[in-house]
Amino acid sequence: MLRLSGLAGLLGLAELLPRLGLVDDDYLPPASRIVAALAAEARTAAFWTAVGDTLTAWAIGLVIACTLGVAAGVLIGAVPVLRTWTASTIEFLRPIPSVALIPLAVLLYGTGLGSTLLLVVYAAFWQVLVQVLHGVADVDPVAEETARSFRFSAWARVRHVLWPTALPYVFTGLRLAAAVALVLAVTAELVIGAPGLGSVIAVAQSSGAIATMDALIVVTGLLGVAINLGARLAERRLLSWHQSVRGEVAG
Amino acid sequence: MLEVSGLRKVYRSQRREVEAIRDLTFTVDDGELVCVVGPSGCGKTTLLRCVAGLLGPTGGAVRLAGNAVTGPPPGMAVVFQEYGRSLFPWLSVHDNVDLPLRQKRVPRPRRAALVSEALTAVGLDGTQQSNPWQLSGGMQQRVAIARAVAYEPSVLLMDEPFAAVDAQTRAELEDLVRALWQRLGVTILFVTHDIDEAVYLGQRVLVLSASPTVVQDELLVDLPAARDQLHTRADARFTALRARVYEQIQAAKGAQPNTAISS
Amino acid sequence: MIRRFLTVLALPVTLFLFWYVASRTSESFYAPPLRTILVAFGDTWTWPRLRADVLPSLGRLAAGYLLAALLGVGLGIAVGASRRLRAAAEPVLEFFRAVPPPVLVPVIMVFAGIGNAMKVIVIVSGCVWPILLNTVEGVRAVDAALSDTSRAYGITGFARLRYLLLPGAAPQIITGLRQALSLAIILMVISEMVAASNGLGFTIVQFQRSFAIPQMWSGIIVLGLLGFVLSELFRLGERFALGWYHGRREAQRRS
Structure with a gap:
């Protein structure tokens, strides 16, 4: 009940502020008009194409980033030498803001899907990699020594000690990467003009259709909420066997 | 009573x-x-x-x-079972004992005396500047007791x-x-x-x-x-x-x- | 010591040399030789340029980030301390966090124009959510035994905030601040790319549009360096602020 009251209050506020003239309704149209604009959009094919484009870029980028991130993470994590030698490079490359690549993406791929993918993959990759490395570092030394004392092969150690320990972190990484991938997909569309919700928002803004623009933004928010909920649900279901579904690692 | x-x-x-x-x-x-x-x-x-x-x-x-x-x-002062969790990990041993006294607005010189007396009484001289988590479990509980004692409860x-x-x-x-x-x-x-x-x-x-x-x-x-x-x-x-x-x-x-x- | 130095520097130096050598004879328009990029770097990022484009960017970044931190931590503590408020606010906050922050740029442009205020507002309205939500989570997770202790010893009001809630929630607050920092850089660059007459984002896009490729690459390098330096500064600050937290974790790990 209480949970719904907050949302209801927000909607009420968004309706009343412009209606009472407290904010200019050219800037913030009342909630009802945004909802109407949303309904109108939902009847057009172009809207659904845009949603599809955004989700396609999101999904492809996420799959590529996660495959690369997990592979690189397990490889680097399993070989201590690699871990020490790559640490500084990772620390240097990770904080490079993905948007710095925008001009490069434009030159290489123009306004195509490739531009979006480049940004999405770059941003999501680090999320996965860093979490996997945290997970690998979390391996219990006692478990590791137990495995060694039973003369497990290197592969068996990865399979039975390292991977199960890292798995919760892998899921955290996937969850974070899924959220970041959506942000970058929409950003690329907005700034570069690649097809998708972002470019439709830019068009709505430049043509002064504020209610439509707000409606589209609400759609991106709903997509984000859906992705977060889905990722959390999947994580809980797939990791229910694990003694603790771990919290996010500071990093 | x-x-x-x-x-x-x-x-x-x-x-x-x-x-x-x-x-x-x-x-x-x-x-x-x-x-x-x-x-x-x-x-x-x-x-x-x-x-x-x-x-x-x-x-x-x-x-x-x-x-x-x-x-x-x-x-009234309380010593809890969870010694590890009832001490402020971000404060030193000294500040853990001192903080309740500050809240009671005990003047500074009196506070200093109470804190060091209490810590001496529980056998914790020389740990004032440590953080609680640097001490063993028994010593942590001593800090909690010192905090209670320094508070001068009835x-x-x-x-x-x-x-x-x-x-x-x-x-x-x-x-x-x-x-x-x-x-x-x-x-x-x-x-x-x-x-x-x-x-x-x-x-x-x-x-x-x-x-x-x-x-x-x-x-x-x-x-x-x-x-x-x-x-x-x-x-x-x-x-x-x-x-x-x-x-x-x-x-x-x-x-x-x-x-x-x-x- | 020398060994440590070697492991830290070996791979970056190798990669750099590889890039340098491999691109030496590059004819590609888009990937000029690294030598050319470095020369362009020196020519481009001179003091007047730093003052005209980098400083304004840094100013917007700092203003937006600090405001977001104040707002986020303040509201987060208020929301986190009240169970009812938290239940009511959480769905709303989750929604706002899920909105990809860059789409706020067009919304805010509508009423804040394209000046500095717009960029600062964009940064604030994008960065505040991770800080806010993490603070709420941190306050909620403050140890119950510690909370009881505070009450039993009369630690209330401002002292409760200063000695219990803020430090207790600090690990999560810092996590939120870290997420917000990378977001702030992204939003600074994007708001300048979309609408600005100076700043890093603006300059780099100008280079790209005028096909000044080596200059554009040097701009990307500047952004990379900026991200790296800020994250290192953040790490130093965190070491200082959360010394107790890392120390306790180490202690628990050993036992």
Whole structure:
């Protein structure tokens, strides 16, 4: 009940502020008009194409980033030498803001899907990699020594000690990467003009259709909420066997 | 004087009610050291939280020097079981002991004296600038005791303070509590699940029944005031008292009333 | 010591040399030789340029980030301390966090124009959510035993905030601040790319549009360096602020 009251209050506020003239309704149209604009959009094919484009870029980028991130993470994590030698490079490359690549993406791929993918993959990759490395570092030394004392092969150690320990972190990484991938997909569309919700928002803004623009933004928010909920649900279901579904690692 | 009269506590959740404490009445005189024992899960901690003013009772009342306890009263200090979690990890040992005094607006020179006296009394000289987590479990609990002592309370509540330390440390800390009590003349209500500890420490032992809790038995510990781990525990009188408490707790466990009332 | 130095520097130096050598004879328009980029770097990022484009960007970044931190921590403590408020606010907050922050740029442009205020507001409105939500989570997770202790010893009001809630929630607050920092850089660059007359984002896009490729690459390098330096500064600050937290974790790990 209480949970719904907050949302209801927000909607009420968004309706009343412009209606009472407290904010200019050219800037913030009342909630009802945004909802109407949303309904109108939902009847057009172009809207659904845009949603599809955004989700396609999101999904492809996420799959590529996660495959690369997990592979690189397990490889680097399993070989201590690699871990020490790559640490500084990772620390240097990770904080490079993905948007710095925008001009490069434009030159290489123009306004195509490739531009979006480049940004999405770059941003999501680090999320996965860093979490996997945290997970690998979390391996219990006692478990590791137990495995060694039973003369497990290197592969068996990865399979039975390292991977199960890292798995919760892998899921955290996937969850974070899924959220970041959506942000970058929409950003690329907005700034570069690649097809998708972002470019439709830019068009709505430049043509002064504020209610439509707000409606589209609400759609991106709903997509984000859906992705977060889905990722959390999947994580809980797939990791229910694990003694603790771990919290996010500071990093 | 600390009076608990007709104390009742019922926990309510959306679907059911659990009566943790049914009817508790007892008093602790000024300067007395009373131990409370009972079978596990009998609401000892609930009782202590009610006395400390951290939890409002469902019925009955707690009075300290004639005043009803409705929130944490001044002049009362608490030592919790979870020593690792009841100390501020971001403050040094010194600041942990000092902070409650600052809240009491004790002047600075007096504070410095109280803190260093308390830390000396519990045998923690030279650890003032350490962080609590750098100390062993037993030392951390000493810090918590020092914090309580420096607060100059008239009543000291201790909630199974030694449940999580090893046996040797525990014996040392028990003697420390007795020594501090004799020196400071403070009133102590000491909750424990350990029968030996209750008899060894207390002047009086209250035996609680299983939940919903009432006072099952009350006995006077007529052992000499000077006690030590070796001789007191070998004393025939000690053994007899211990046996009686043990029997009472077994009896309390046997007669377990149903704990949940569906609403 | 020398060994440590070697392991830290070996791979970056190798990669750098590889890039340098491999691109030496590059004819590609888009991937000029690293030598050319480095020369362009020196020519481009001179003091007047730093003052005209980098400083304004840093100013917007700092203003937006600090405001977001104040707002986020303040509101987060208020929301986190009240169970009812938290239940009511959480769905709303989750929604706002899920909105990809860059789409706020067009919304805010509508009423704040394209000046500095717009960029600062964009940064604030994008960065505040991770800080806010993490603070709420941190306050909620403050240890119950510690909370009881504070009450029992009369630590209330401002002292409760200063000695219990803020430090207790600090690990999560810092996590939120870290997420917000990378977001702030992204939003600074994007708001300048979309609408600005100076700043890093603006300059880099100008280079790209005028096909000044080596200059554009040097701009990307500047952004990379900026991200790296800020994250290192953040790490130093965190070491200082959360010394107790890392120390305790180490202690627990050893036992």
